[in-house]
Amino acid sequence: MDTALDRAVRVFRERGYHATSIGDLTAAMRLATGSIYKAFRDKHAVFLAAFERYTALRQEQTRSAAGRGRNGRERIRNVLLSYVAQSQGREGRRGCLVVGSAVELSAVDPAVAARVGAQLKTNEDFIAGLIREGQADGSIPIHVAADDTARLMICITQGLRVVGKARLPLDGDRLVGVAMKLLA
Amino acid sequence: MDTALDRAVRVFRERGYHATSIGDLTAAMRLATGSIYKAFRDKHAVFLAAFERYTALRQEQTRSAAGRGRNGRERIRNVLLSYVAQSQGREGRRGCLVVGSAVELSAVDPAVAARVGAQLKTNEDFIAGLIREGQADGSIPIHVAADDTARLMICITQGLRVVGKARLPLDGDRLVGVAMKLLA
DNA sequence: GATAATAGGGAATGGTTGTTTCCTAATAAA
DNA sequence: TTTATTAGGAAACAACCATTCCCTATTATC
Structure with missing residues (x-):
């Protein structure tokens, strides 16, 4: 069933x-047809399930990219690099379900x-957290405004998906x- | 006819x-119904016409915002501020036809x-030009990479529309x- | 002033949509 | 083995879609 949902994610993204x-x-x-309607109430429910599966998967990827950095600054760099990679080529043309849904x-x-709002907020909080980590470990200056910078970085990541789709x-x-x- | 197109723009954006x-x-x-099909070949043609009207109008607004700055740096600041304003509130929820189409x-x-690609390229070139203006008038350091910075700023503006819609x-x-x- | 041409409106149409229903085959329970 | 239960599939259905067709005013032409 999860593999079927993965395939649904792909179509909805495209x-x-x-x-x-x-x-x-x-x-x-x-x-x-009947099988889908036995598993889900309607098309909208399929979409919601696909959306949740997609965000769970993407969140995992982002955390893992962050994990490959040795301090706050490097973790953020890796997150951004991962977003650019995801926004490019075939994967980029496939698009992002969060951006598409928004x-x-x-x-x-x-x-x-x-759900879109919650997902954006989660991502923003995650980045703000990384900035604060970097300020604690000395890799990011303390005068950086964590929340505003995080929000701008969210704009960058979402914009990357738009530009990549184009x-x-x-x-x-x-x-x-x-x-x-x-x-x- | 142009006022009818403006109304079409609004629906397509929403x-x-x-x-x-x-x-x-x-x-x-x-x-x-018949009148629409007498004026346009099909729904797709209506959309294309609406798209072109929208981009023409937006381009005008952006140039005018840039015009209100005294040097390259201030012109860019005004362009960005204008994008944030457009991405907010009711206008923001209405969305951007370029982002939507992309x-x-x-x-x-x-x-x-x-058309989407061309529009993004136009905007990017415009911003890159403003950066070079700023470097010429001394308001922006010469070591700033005009093209890369312009592309990143495009990501920011497109991302603003996504976040604003959310x-x-x-x-x-x-x-x-x-x-x-x-x-x- | 009569006629040709056109712009606009609305009903009809064929195709597609999301959804339901019913049937079949497989599995689990007795 | 037999029965109950369930998962899956295909056809049927009503609603809606984009598009076409035809009719009616209105304007322009002679």
Whole structure:
């Protein structure tokens, strides 16, 4: 069932919610119409489940990228580099479910809006935490405004997904090199 | 006819392409079905026309914001502030057609993808130009990498629209204050 | 003033959508 | 082995979609 959900995630990422028909889902999930409706109340429920699976997976990836840094500054650099990598090439064209949901649904779908908002807040808090870590371990100056900088970095990461979907090439080292000035 | 297009822009921004039905368009544009199809080949053509009208209007606003600065650095600050303002409140929730098109359509619609790419490139070139202006007038250090910084700023502006659509509050002065570090 | 041409409106249409229903095959319980 | 229960699949259904067609005013032309 989880592998079917993974396939649903993929279709929703590529096409978005409205452009994905139940027919697309049956083909992608390799489940018949009736089977999908036995497992989920409706298309919306499939989407919500896919959304949650996607965010759980992505969160894991981000934490793991952060884990590969020796101090706060390096952890943030790795997180940003990981975002650029995710936003590029085929994976980038596939898109981000959080960004897609925010743009396509959060204005008209309260359930989705709540989840999108929560996810952004979680990510922002995580980055703010890393900044404070860096200030504690001496790798980031204390005068850096943790919350504002974290929010701006969220904008950068979300913007990367938009730009990546539009197929603009992204050079991770150079882009992140510039972005790290925010921690000066 | 242009005022009808403006109304179409509004609906497409709020709901996106797929979730906007011809019925929605007739209601918004105050035109009957037949009239729309007499003026445009199909729904896709309406969208393309709306997209072009939107980008023309936005471009004008951005140039005008830049015009209110006395040197390169101030022009960029004003452009960023204008983006934050546009991404906030009701206008922010209404969303950006460029971001929306990039996320919802550019993967499956070459015509839209080309327009989105061109628009992003135009904006990026504009910002890069402002950076070079600033370097010429002495308000921005010469060691700033104009192209990389411009691309990162595009990510910030596009990300602002995503975050704004998700209803997160944005403090223009503080956010832009942090972002201006990129020009240090 | 009569006629041609056109802009606009609304009903009809074929296709597609999300959802339900019913049937079949497999598994678990007795 | 037989029965109860469940997971999965395909066809049926009503609602809605984008699009076409045809009709009615209105404008422009002669």
